[in-house]
Amino acid sequence: MTLHESSLDPTHAAFRRVLESGLGFSHVVRKGEAFRIVDLEGNQAVDTLFFSARDTAERYSAVDTIRRQGAVYLTTGSALVSSEGNVLLTITADTCGRHDTLGGACAAESNQVRYALDKKYMHNCRDNFLLEIAERRPELSKRDLTANINFFMNVPVSPEGELHFEDGISAPGRYVEMRAETDVIVLISNCPQLNNPCNGYDPTPVELLVWSA
């Protein structure tokens, strides 16, 4: 894994927001703007979807992204490809080194399957997505919640076809930064999962920053 730093100065950012774990968030990032997610305290999964702001039926596609780059993990240089085959954003800096796009978002129902039937009450990413779009993005609905990116999450796959959720490889202050190639809606759940090591069993805040083009 190779790490790449950014030259952008957070004090010059046009937008800064600290997002607690367990909260949803959405924001429009314009073409040419830089968008950074900072893992403030380390080992925090940030479940993220992108939509074309012009037509939300065009959206981030995990499978098209994976196929186009011929690799399962995301890092510097990864083009985040849409369902129409266009590049929505490009990852331009990454001090973590690897991000997942196969593990998806936790949900009340999938938590029941994965952990125990009585885990349905626990907070989860899909509920964050659903509340955020219900409140602030009426053009979106459950139909639009497809396989997302999990920034800072470590989900290795093996040549034998296995997949595992493992301890994070991130650390306090590590970040990933991307350039929007078109106007995009960013939809985030700062993951509240307590049943696996994706957040080190201790979900923590992240910082979101946008620099003007």
Next chain:
Amino acid sequence: MPESSEWLHEEMLRGGQMASLVLKRGQILQLTDVDGGACLSVLLFNADFPLERYNMPDTLKAQHIARLTAGNVLYSDMGRVLCSVVADSLGWHDTITGVMDARVMTEKYGVGSYQALRNERHRNGRDNLLVELAKFGLGKRDFGPNVNFFVKVEPDASGQLRFITAHSPPGSSVELRAELNTLLVLSATPHPLDPEPRYLPKSVKLSIRAGKAATADDACFRSCPENARGFALTEAYFR
């Protein structure tokens, strides 16, 4: 192997063709790669309530897998099992690399228009599946990660992917049993990573027979504790 009289329905999908069908709970769909090297791209929905649909990440993480084979199940986004993989001669079916679209198809094979080729025209998985989805009032927003039966794209230790040629010999087959009433939308069209430079879509035979939904002694039910819970949620849905 059942006698031919036991099949409720048999249909040959010509290479390049798409189809859709509803597999009722308990019924078994056998897919056969007639000539070898097929790619059958499939999207799955709860036929009674299509907002519930196949979820690739939930399927993979519940079973700790990055491919599909016998003993695995295909999860919906509501914690229920749409279909179980009850038999498989191959050991690996892809669900992480998507389908070809018109742009990639033209770059790869050149123009293969209807005007020039009539019904031998080049067809791609994305357009085919969009047409078939539309017959059920579904569209682009319902087009998530699909399954590519008979395809293997293998990751190495660093996550780099390699398309495995000649993965599926002639006569390869896989069987799906519906655990929910399942709408399947299918396209028998080349995989975008297949290095074959000519447009040579392969046929897939679809055969449906009667069966029974999984019980607690079923291999898919027993393959991991997650699946026992997934089947419990599925059972509860029909109670």
